[in-house]
Amino acid sequence: MFELSSxxxxxxxxxxxxxASLSAGVGIATGYPGTPSTxxxxxxxxYKIYVEWSVNExxxxxxxxxxxxxxxxxxxxxxxxxxxxxxxxxxxxSYTGVEGALVIVSADDPxxxxxxxxxDNRYYGLHALIPVIEPYDPQSAHDLTIxxxxxxxxxxxxxxxxxxTRIGHVRGPVELKPPSKPVLGKLIKDPKKYVLxxxxxxxxxxxxxxxxxxxxxxxxxxxxxxxxxxxDLIIASGIxxxxxxxxxxxxxxxxxxxxxxxPVPIPKNLILKAVNEAERVLIVEEGEPIVEMEVKDxxxxxxxxxxxxxxxxxxxxxxxxxxxxxxxxxxFFNLDIIPNYLELPEEIPPRPPALCPGCPHRSSFxxxxxxxxxxxxxxxxxxxxxxxxxxTLGLLPPFDAQDSSTDMGSSIGIANxxxxxxxxxxxxxxxxxxFFHSGISALANAVYNKTPMLVLILDNRATxxxxxxxxxxxxxxxxxxxxxxxxxYVKYIDPFDTTSSxxxxxxALRWVNSNKEPAVVIxxxxxxxxxxxxxxxxxLPKASVNLDKCTGCSIxxxxxxxxxxxxxxxxxxxxxxxxxxxxxxxIPICPFKAxxxxxxxxxKWDELWLG
Amino acid sequence: MARVNILIAGVxxxxxxxxxxxxxxxxxxxxxxxxxxxxxxxxxxxxxxxIHVRIGDVNSPLIPFGKADYLVGLEAIEVLRNLNYAxxxxxxxxxxxxxxxxxxxxxxxxxxxxxxxxxxxxxxxIDANSIALKAGNPKAANAAILGFLYSLGAxxxxxxxxxxxxxxxxxxxxxAFKLGMGVKSMLKVF
Numbered sequence: 001m002f003e004l005s006s007x008x009x010x011x012x013x014x015x016x017x018x019x020a021s022l023s024a025g026v027g028i029a030t031g032y033p034g035t036p037s038t039x040x041x042x043x044x045x046x047y048k049i050y051v052e053w054s055v056n057e058x059x060x061x062x063x064x065x066x067x068x069x070x071x072x073x074x075x076x077x078x079x080x081x082x083x084x085x086x087x088x089x090x091x092x093x094s095y096t097g098v099e100g101a102l103v104i105v106s107a108d109d110p111x112x113x114x115x116x117x118x119x120d121n122r123y124y125g126l127h128a129l130i131p132v133i134e135p136y137d138p139q140s141a142h143d144l145t146i147x148x149x150x151x152x153x154x155x156x157x158x159x160x161x162x163x164x165t166r167i168g169h170v171r172g173p174v175e176l177k178p179p180s181k182p183v184l185g186k187l188i189k190d191p192k193k194y195v196l197x198x199x200x201x202x203x204x205x206x207x208x209x210x211x212x213x214x215x216x217x218x219x220x221x222x223x224x225x226x227x228x229x230x231x232d233l234i235i236a237s238g239i240x241x242x243x244x245x246x247x248x249x250x251x252x253x254x255x256x257x258x259x260x261x262x263p264v265p266i267p268k269n270l271i272l273k274a275v276n277e278a279e280r281v282l283i284v285e286e287g288e289p290i291v292e293m294e295v296k297d298x299x300x301x302x303x304x305x306x307x308x309x310x311x312x313x314x315x316x317x318x319x320x321x322x323x324x325x326x327x328x329x330x331x332f333f334n335l336d337i338i339p340n341y342l343e344l345p346e347e348i349p350p351r352p353p354a355l356c357p358g359c360p361h362r363s364s365f366x367x368x369x370x371x372x373x374x375x376x377x378x379x380x381x382x383x384x385x386x387x388x389x390x391x392t393l394g395l396l397p398p399f400d401a402q403d404s405s406t407d408m409g410s411s412i413g414i415a416n417x418x419x420x421x422x423x424x425x426x427x428x429x430x431x432x433x434x435f436f437h438s439g440i441s442a443l444a445n446a447v448y449n450k451t452p453m454l455v456l457i458l459d460n461r462a463t464x465x466x467x468x469x470x471x472x473x474x475x476x477x478x479x480x481x482x483x484x485x486x487x488x489y490v491k492y493i494d495p496f497d498t499t500s501s502x503x504x505x506x507x508a509l510r511w512v513n514s515n516k517e518p519a520v521v522i523x524x525x526x527x528x529x530x531x532x533x534x535x536x537x538x539x540l541p542k543a544s545v546n547l548d549k550c551t552g553c554s555i556x557x558x559x560x561x562x563x564x565x566x567x568x569x570x571x572x573x574x575x576x577x578x579x580x581x582x583x584x585x586x587i588p589i590c591p592f593k594a595x596x597x598x599x600x601x602x603x604k605w606d607e608l609w610l611g
Numbered sequence: 612m613a614r615v616n617i618l619i620a621g622v623x624x625x626x627x628x629x630x631x632x633x634x635x636x637x638x639x640x641x642x643x644x645x646x647x648x649x650x651x652x653x654x655x656x657x658x659x660x661x662i663h664v665r666i667g668d669v670n671s672p673l674i675p676f677g678k679a680d681y682l683v684g685l686e687a688i689e690v691l692r693n694l695n696y697a698x699x700x701x702x703x704x705x706x707x708x709x710x711x712x713x714x715x716x717x718x719x720x721x722x723x724x725x726x727x728x729x730x731x732x733x734x735x736x737i738d739a740n741s742i743a744l745k746a747g748n749p750k751a752a753n754a755a756i757l758g759f760l761y762s763l764g765a766x767x768x769x770x771x772x773x774x775x776x777x778x779x780x781x782x783x784x785x786x787a788f789k790l791g792m793g794v795k796s797m798l799k800v801f
Contacts, residue, residue, distance in 0.1 A: 010635045010645070035652030114652030137646075137670065170672045171635050171647040242671040249668075322675035340698050341677025345728040348691045349720060353623065353658030354713030390656065398715045466652065558715040563657055566711060578749060 007176045013135070014168040016142035017105060017161070018043035019176055021075045024101075024149035027182035028067040030060040032437065033466035034079030035114035036168040037107035041077055042467070049182045053469055056408070056437040057082035061089045061104070068102035068158070069194060070185030073149060077105035080121045085408065085438065087124070093158045094128045095204040096194055097211060100185055101152035101159075103145065104130075108164045110286050110319035116388070116406060118318070120287035125160055125264030129212045131219055132160045132264040134238035138172040144261060146177060147222055155218060157211045162263075164286065166239055166319060212265075219262040225274050226257040232333070233278035235271070235295065237263045237285040240320050244284055247325040253333045255282075266294045275299065275306060282332045283310035286320040352396055357564045358528030358583035361391045363495035364458055365399040366560060366589070367523075368427070370498075371505030375513075382427060383418045387411035387439075389431035390465045390527075391458050398559045402429070409438030415453045416446055425512055427454045432473035433463040440481065446518040447486045454508050455482075455520045460527040461611075468529055482520040489519035494610065496525060498588045524610070531608045532581055541582030541599035543575045549594035560589045583609075613768055616674040617664040617760070620693040621685030622710045623650075623657050630685075630753040631662040633778045637766075638666060640774035648672040657713055659689050666769050677701075681765050683756055685739070686710050687725045694729075703732055704759060706739040706752060707797065735759070735796035742790045748783035758791025 011019070018040045021029065029051045031041035045051040054060035057078040064076035078086065083106045093102065106124065109115040125132035133148050135141035145161055152159040192200055232253075236244040237260040244257060258274045260266065263285070275281060275295075283292045292310035299306065313328035323339070330337045355362045372379050386392055386402030387410060395402035404414050411428035418426045430439045435457050446453060457478055463469040482490045489511050493501040501523070508519045532540070543564070552571030556562070564580035565573050573594075587595050617634075621627045631647040638645030648663040663674045677698040684690030684705045697703060707722055726734065742755035760766070761775065772792075779785045 008639070010632075010639045012649075038651075113650065137672075166648055166672050169649045169651050171631065171645075171649060172672075173639055173644060239671070245670045319673075321673050322671065322678075326675070339676060342694045342697050342699070342701075342732075344694055345691050347718075347720075349688060349712050349717055350714065351622065351657075351659040351688070351692070351712040352714070353656035356656060393656070396714070465656075561713050561715060563711075563713045 007178070009174055009176060010171060011138065011174050012039055012169060012171050013138040013141045013163060014039035015043045016138045016174045017145045017163070017168070020142040020145035021103065021149065022047060022049070022179040023177040024146045025073045025180045025183040026075050026149070027072045027184045028064060028074045029077070030054050030063045031077040032057045032060050032082055033463045033469045034082050034107070035466055036109055036163070036165040037077045037079045037082070037105060038466045038469070039168070040105055055472055057085040058089060061086035065089055065093050065098070065102060067185060068098035068100045069096065070188055071099040072185040073101040073153065073183040075103045075105065077107070079115065080106055080108040080119055081115060081117065081407065083121055083124060090124065090130070091128050092196055094130050095196060095201060095208050097156045097207065098152065098158060099156065099188055100183055101149045103148045103152055103159050103161055105161045105163065107168050108162060110164055113165050118287065120290065121160070121162055122263045122290045123288065126290070129208060130158050130160050131215050131262060132162050133222065134162045134261055134263050135167055136239050136241040136259070136261070137167070138170055138174050140261070141167055142174050142176065144222070151218055155211055155215055157215060162238070164239060164319065216265050216268060219265060220267040220269055222261045223267040223270050224259040225270055226259070227277070228254055228256050230254045230256045231277070231279040232256065233258060233274050233281045235260060235274070235281060235283045235291060237291045240284040240286055243320050243322055243325050247322055247329060251326070251329055251333070251335060251337070253329060253335070260291055263291050266291060266298065268298055271295060271298060272302060275304060278306060280307040280332070281309070282313070282328060283308070284314060284325060284328065285310070288316055353393060354561070354563060355390065355393050356528050357562055357579050358531070358581045358585065359390070360460055360495045360523065360525035360528070361394065361458055362560065362562065363498065363585050364456070364523045365394045365401045367493070367495055367498055367501040368456060368505055369399070369401060370502045371509060374502060375506035375509035377425070377509055381424050383415070383424065385411040385415040385418060385426050385428045387430040387434050389434055391429060391431055394429070398561055408434055409442055412439050412442035412446060412453070412455060416442070416449070416451045419451050419453060425452050425454070425509070427456060429456045429458065432457060432459040432461065432478060433471040435478060436472040436476070440485070443482065443487070443518065444485050450517055452512045452516040453518050454512050455518055456505070457520060457522045459522050459524045462527045462530055464527040464529065468527055468533070478522050479520070487518055487520045488515070492522045492524055494525055495523045496583070496585050526609050526611070528581060528583060534608055535602045535605070539602045541597045541601065542577050542580050543582060543584070543586055543595055544598045545573045545575060546594045546596065547572055549592050551592055553591065555591065556586055556589055556595070560586060562586055614665070614667040614669055615765060615769060616679050617666070617681045617683060617765060618661055618674055618679040618693055618696045619664060619683045619685065620659065620661040620689035622689065623660050625685045626750055626753040627660055627662055627685060630757060631664060633754070633757060633775070634664055634666070634770070636778035637770045637774040640777050641770045643667060643769045644669065646672045659692055661689070661693055666766070681760060681763070683760065685752060685756060687722055688720060691725060691728060697732070699732060701733065702763060703729060703734045704756065705734060705736045706756060707736050708740050708752070737794055737796050739791065742794060743787050746783050746787035746790055748787065751784050751787035754779055754784040754787040755791035758788035759794055761788070762792040
């Protein structure tokens with residue numbers, strides 16, 4: 001926890017946002033883990049306000065919204081694609097407005113460092129008529145979070161704080177504002193406003209537009225015009241401002257600069273003032289031409305024609321870099337910037353992310369693939385519908401066990417459609433947290449519509465990929481949920497117990513084939529990182545290879561691929577003791593019984609893995 | 612004011628984010644601005660990762676291609692993957708340690724093959740893992756590399772040794788840092 005009395009700290013942008021919201025008086029904070037947003041809620045959870053990990057972003061949004069319409073100051077944080085899940089209440093929140101304050105943090109991921117797309121959520125501001133505030137570094141993330149709360153409470157309207165990977169996951173010095181007393185609410189009954197039947201919604205629509213006109217004026221002073229006495233104007237939104245400042249220093253060009261921290265809506269008066277002094281305009285923004293479209297729209301209305309560049313010089317693909325700005329500057333300012341960097345050598349071994357040592361998913365995939373064959377299903381005709389989580393890495397060799405993975409909960413939904421189109425029984429693979437997030441409704445659909453499929457739920461007792469946040473599976477038994485939904489075949493397996501897991505999974509596949517209904521198998525074993533968080537490193541047992549028994553068959557390192565199993569030059573296997581955590585998953589994999597465990601089982605070992 | 616760009620590459624789990632935190636904290640003790648762009652989430656799971664460290668008069672977090680003053684690999688192959696950030700002027704520091712990618716039948720490169728691809732560049736090779744073991748903490752290879760970087764003058768006029776010692780906190784990290792400062796590179800090509 002941060003000592004809030006010392007006011008200058010070196011922290012992540014996400015931590016700066018969390019601490020700023022405490023300063024603004026946040027009383028309720030909600031979210032669903034997702035890179036690059038996770039540390040906001042993680043940080044807030046260390047302080048004495050109400051903070052929850054909700055089951056999904058829609059519920060997180062509604063929880064914060066419910067608090068904000070009761071007068072509280074609320075924050076909800078999610079990754080960009082999470083806001084898609086919450087987009088239904090987002091649109092309505094703009095119609096009703098709020099009583100206290102509602103700040104929605106949308107953490108976008110240009111370049112897709114940890115996401116399925118790089119959608120630009122500033123569009124949601126245009127779509128929903130919600131102002132979007134965009135910081136340019138950790139310090140401005142702190143300061144603008146406070147401004148977001150002020151704006152929201154002043155105009156009684158939700159506000160989006162849009163960050164990106166290089167805001168939330170950049171560490172830098174931040175001058176902190178001290179915390180204030182959390183603002184909670186009081187019960188307000190105003191059904192004429194909050195019950196969106198057509199009559200009320202039509203009235204709210206007029207109010208929404210009135211608030212929007214007011215917001216256009218209120219946001220002006222969050223932006224800044226730096227007049228350097230030039231006839232060239234650079235308009236830079238969000239983090240592009242930081243890059244433009246550095247590029248100007250390095251290339252010694254002279255230009256006026258307009259920093260945009262509210263890309264939606266743009267500060268009309270400031271832009272007109274800046275453009276009036278300019279002969280040429282360059283708009284620098286990451287992603288989509290949001291500011292560019294708004295500026296062009298404004299200039300058309302005002303009858304202003306000026307040479308204007310934007311996405312013609314700066315790619316909409318990938319995150320902002322200085323290299324992109326150098327290119328734009330070379331064209332705009334007619335500079336001779338010669339790139340000077342080394343080419344990548346050929347034949348660099350690829351290194352995609354991998355399942356951890358001790359990861360139960362590795363065993364689950366090995367078990368599943370054997371079960372498919374054992375049930376006399378043809379592997380090439382069995383569609384494995386994957387989902388979002390660490391187990392998405394099951395797409396990599398040697399597993400090759402994800403044929404699709406597009407959005408949270410998609411495994412079961414897509415499996416429905418694959419079966420209807422092909423008549424081939426699919427397998428949906430989904431994690432426990434993802435199941436609660438948005439798999440339950442798809443499973444209900446499969447039961448209701450009698451869609452034959454095997455649903456394999458990988459219950460590792462955590463939301464693992466984002467850092468082992470808690471999952472509802474610790475409190476709600478997934479098997480009981482499935483039974484409650486009407487699934488007739490529900491079984492549990494321990495993926496490390498390969499023989500019985502393969503048997504159960506193949507039985508389940510045969511059952512689906514004969515009954516033409518969904519079956520659910522729950523592979524229950526904890527994320528290895530939950531275990532190694534508790535057990536000290538020197539207490540871990542270690543696997544050991546008996547080299548007399550090892551034949552060098554390569555199954556353990558080429559077909560199981562635990563990072564701790566390394567091939568020797570004679571093809572026999574050896575264990576990297578610094579990497580091995582002694583989980584024992586490799587023992588049943590060796591056909592020659594050459595692997596065993598050395599060392600004592602630590603206290604609570606089985607309970608940690610299987611509890 | 613001076614500006615230094617350091618790109619540190621390696622494999623998820625090698626303590627690269629920690630190395631960044633130490634530099635950032637040491638920077639704050641020396642009243643020098645440091646920005647670190649980190650890699651979180653899925654990519655951390657044993658994949659190739661890097662951090663961008665920018666020190667001094669900087670506003671933006673990412674190092675442009677060719678503009679790394681120092682390119683550091685806590686793992687040797689990862690230096691190659693990040694070579695775009697280097698130019699012929701860049702000093703390249705390689706830990707003589709190779710981690711096998713977690714893929715079936717992967718073809719590894721030896722240290723000599725890696726160095727062969729860096730011919731003509733300014734390369735230092737050190738055995739940071741052994742230094743870490745000598746310091747009594749196998750996880751302190753990152754601190755050892757920071758010590759070596761310090762001795763190359765990467766932080767000159769920006770971050771003091773005392774600031775690093777304060778930021779390193781743990782005894783074994785401080786020992787690894789100091790051993791790293793004193794080590795001569797196994798191979799130095801200039």
